[in-house]
Amino acid sequence: MAQPIPLQKDPSQADRALLGIRDLVFRGEFKAGERLPELALVELLGVSRTPIRAALQALAEEGLLEASQPTGYTVRGFSETEIADAIEVRGTLEALAARMAAERGVSGSYLAAMSDCLDRIEELLAKAKPGRDFLAQYSQLNNQFHEMLVAASGSEIVARALARASSLPFAGHNAFVSIQGRIPGSLEIFRAAQRQHREILEAIEARSSARVEPLVKEHARIAHKNLQLVLQNNEAMKNLPGAPLIRRRP
Amino acid sequence: MAQPIPLQKDPSQADRALLGIRDLVFRGEFKAGERLPELALVELLGVSRTPIRAALQALAEEGLLEASQPTGYTVRGFSETEIADAIEVRGTLEALAARMAAERGVSGSYLAAMSDCLDRIEELLAKAKPGRDFLAQYSQLNNQFHEMLVAASGSEIVARALARASSLPFAGHNAFVSIQGRIPGSLEIFRAAQRQHREILEAIEARSSARVEPLVKEHARIAHKNLQLVLQNNEAMKNLPGAPLIRRRP
DNA sequence: TGAATACAAATTGTATACAATTTTGGAAGC
DNA sequence: GCTTCCAAAATTGTATACAATTTGTATTCA
Known part of the structure; x- marks a missing residue:
């Protein structure tokens, strides 16, 4: 049976990055189709590139972002x-x-x-x-x-x-x-x-x-x-x- | 319509890590339930930890590995x-x-x-x-x-x-x-x-x-x-x- | 003026050093 | 003999330096 809350001690930088980026996207700070430069996220969230990259990869798997050509990630938009x-x-x-x-x-x-x-x-x-x-x-x-x-x-x-x-x-x-x-x-x-x-x-x-x-x-x-x-x-x-x-x- | 083959130039280290780890697991070099230490994979595959970590994260999303407590990844086994x-x-x-x-x-x-x-x-x-x-x-x-x-x-x-x-x-x-x-x-x-x-x-x-x-x-x-x-x-x-x-x- | 090219800036890919954490082994105490 | 504790080793988390690539811009030449 699923553990609803994994009960983690203190959130890692990677968690902070994940929640932070999702929040930025949901609040519309980055619009659909827009790129998410790693360094901009480093500035905004105050964590280094390593956890940012892990978060971007996870959010792309989740479907909120998509890998853009030839590199990087963009915000995904959703039609009705x-x-x-x-x-x-x-x-x-x-x-x-x-x-x-x-x-x-x-x-x-x-x-x-x-x-x-x-x-x-x-x-x-x-x-x-x-x-x-x-x-x-x-x-x-x-x-x-x-x-x-x-x-x-x-x-x-x-x-x-x-x-x-x-x-x-x-x-x-x-x-x-x-x-x-x-x-x-x-x-x-x-x-x-x-x-x-x-x-x-x-x-x-x-x-x-x-x-x-x-x-x-x-x-x-x-x-x-x-x-x-x-x-x-x-x-x-x-x-x-x-x-x-x-x-x-x- | 889906692009079957993304047609990429030369495979990145991250790609090599992904394919390499999947191969090791499918060949049984790491058994179900066994841990996959990053440094062991660095040795075996000849790429640094950064792409190894990206590959581990991707393979966990795929379902082949699972995040193990309190940290790291293990090979997932599948019952009938x-x-x-x-x-x-x-x-x-x-x-x-x-x-x-x-x-x-x-x-x-x-x-x-x-x-x-x-x-x-x-x-x-x-x-x-x-x-x-x-x-x-x-x-x-x-x-x-x-x-x-x-x-x-x-x-x-x-x-x-x-x-x-x-x-x-x-x-x-x-x-x-x-x-x-x-x-x-x-x-x-x-x-x-x-x-x-x-x-x-x-x-x-x-x-x-x-x-x-x-x-x-x-x-x-x-x-x-x-x-x-x-x-x-x-x-x-x-x-x-x-x-x-x-x-x-x- | 327009196109091509070379240079500069920005961005991501990779490696690695260092920090924090967990695990392990063994010695000391009960 | 068993447990408890501590130190050492192993392992992962994070930051950052450097490399490679892509993008933007200005300058030059037709």
Whole structure:
């Protein structure tokens, strides 16, 4: 099962470089298509070239940057279609994970833990209205449920593939949660998602692999709908982390 | 569309390190679970630590190595189940690519090029018996068809995810082709695969997204069967590149 | 004026020195 | 005999010097 937080002592320079560069890109300090000169990053982040290079390589693997010809790295931009495809890939792999969980079976205690997680989400939805705290808590619980779902597959290989697919900007399950407070009717979206969570868990409990697969795929389509909503809402776009990476339709 | 060969002038030290380490691991010079000290690799490959480190990082991303606690890298071993899962992930993503191709449509000239590729495979199967040349040619053409299939999806995101999934040892479509000459009845396996290739192409031509998805998944199961055959055949195991990475069932 | 070339600046690739950390081996103490 | 601690060795993390390459710019020649 995956260790959610590796619990590291003090962050290395390489970690600082990774987080620092990702932050610079997400904040739009470097725009899509722009080069990232190593020395500029050394200046901005205060670490030497060695960890900077390691971070650039990692971010290129992650998909945020791309190696440019004949050398160096540039910021990658994402079209609406590309983001939709990334969500589709994530949903497909999540569905595979859920199917495996249903086929291979999950222990009663683990199912109970997943159900507990859903209970807490319901509690949250019952009493709270969208706001700062609410969104942070929902995001955390939603994340936990999805982590547990993948772990339930029992396959490290699938978990790995899924983690990679989810690391693309806007592809993860919480990509749009942080700004749903600004979108009208978002509470109803959360409620719909939660109903799907229950159905997914029930299908796994019933070992119904044929049913759980389309359920998870459908669940991933919420992200799709959120993408559409955000793109039509300028106010939301301003507050979406990484918004400068999105290539709007010409 | 993906550039199969980046056409680089002379290989960098980093490239040499990457290929060199992969080769050492596939040949079993370092066994599963064993550490890869940087200085040992410097000695063996004759390049300095900087490109060695870049290569280690890349190979860990690829899945061949894993970062070990609290530092360094070790060779990753693969159980039979893990290899089966990797094939399943690859098949799932390939099916997604094919479905997208069917949904979005593929130009007539591209379909014709894919058909040409299949014609050449048929020609090869008609006249040749399994042997050195035959396997190399089949492998090349099989690879070409699968590359074209992914490209037909029109999605770089999916192509990327698939390339990563296929880079895990034994997960690619040609993983077991090189030793099929040693397995009795292999020609019949190739013929069955080719019949599936035709059906897949016909389904895409007919824009039948619902039909192409299970066809591609079924096609990927050939790799599954080949895995079983190889594991039961000691002679074949000896000639399988990367065989030392496989953790046999205890 | 425009193109070609040579020179300068910027940038990345590589090697290596040094720092920090982890592991190892053994001696001392219980 | 076993554990504990410390020092030495091994190993990785980081910074930086130098080399090789690419890019930009100015100057010269047609």
